[in-house]
Structure formats: structure tokens, C-alpha cells
Amino acid sequence: DATRGTNLSTVGEFIKENTNVAAQYLKDIPAGQVSHFDDIGLGEGKTIEVDSEKLAVYRDAQSQLHICSAVCTHMKCIVNWNNAEKTWDCPCHGSRFMIDGSVIEGPAILNLERKSIDPTTGHLLHTGGKTSGEREINNPIT
């Protein structure tokens, strides 16, 4: 469908244009080979580095990418993907975050910072929006 096509080409551009993607698993993937991109499990949640920033990237069942900083807002450890719970979990002190970066469990009290990638350049977009430090402290989980 149209939505999926748009998102897939976004990912293709992201691979092709972004020379700063340092993760080893991206190195052997031909430009624009989105199926391979899927194969390596980005949809299962991966951390990658773009423009020297570590990102937590998840592609949902609708092919939508969710991109947050992978840096835990507690003491800056890098979060890991928890495939059983579909959460980003911090290995250092146990903070957990939803795929949109919202805090589920502390000790972190701030959400992971949300990020966007320019589909044509593959670089991070700095929108001038709120940073994690300016976000609401906690999203109610209902």
C-alpha cells in the first residue's frame, strides 16, 4: 500500500545516503535493499549510530519507524531491545521505555529523546522541538 511504500523508500534512502551508519550489520547491505534491512531485524528493535548519536530504532507492523535516542536518561547507558516485552530496557539500573521512548519504569524519570531522520539526506533532523529534559516527567500508562 502507499503508506508502506513511502516508508520503505525512506528506509532505502536512509541506507543509501547515510555514510555515518556505523553498525557492523549494515556494512554488507547493498544500497536500498530494504528487504535485507528487514532481514537484519530492524523491525525487532535495533540500536544504530547516525551522526554520532546512538539511536533506538523500531519498525512496527505498519512499517512505521520509531526513532529515539538510545541513551538512557538516567545515567546515559545504552538501552537494549527487549523483544518479549517490545520495550527498550536499560542494562545498568533497569529503566524501561516504550517504543516511542516513554518511560515505563525508573529509575529514569525522563523519556528517551525522540529523533527524526531526513529521508533524503539520511541525517538527523534537529527540529528545535522539546528535548528530553523539557518533556513531561512521566507518561501515564493506562
Ligand code: FES
Ligand atoms: Fe539506565 Fe541507570 S543508566 S537505568
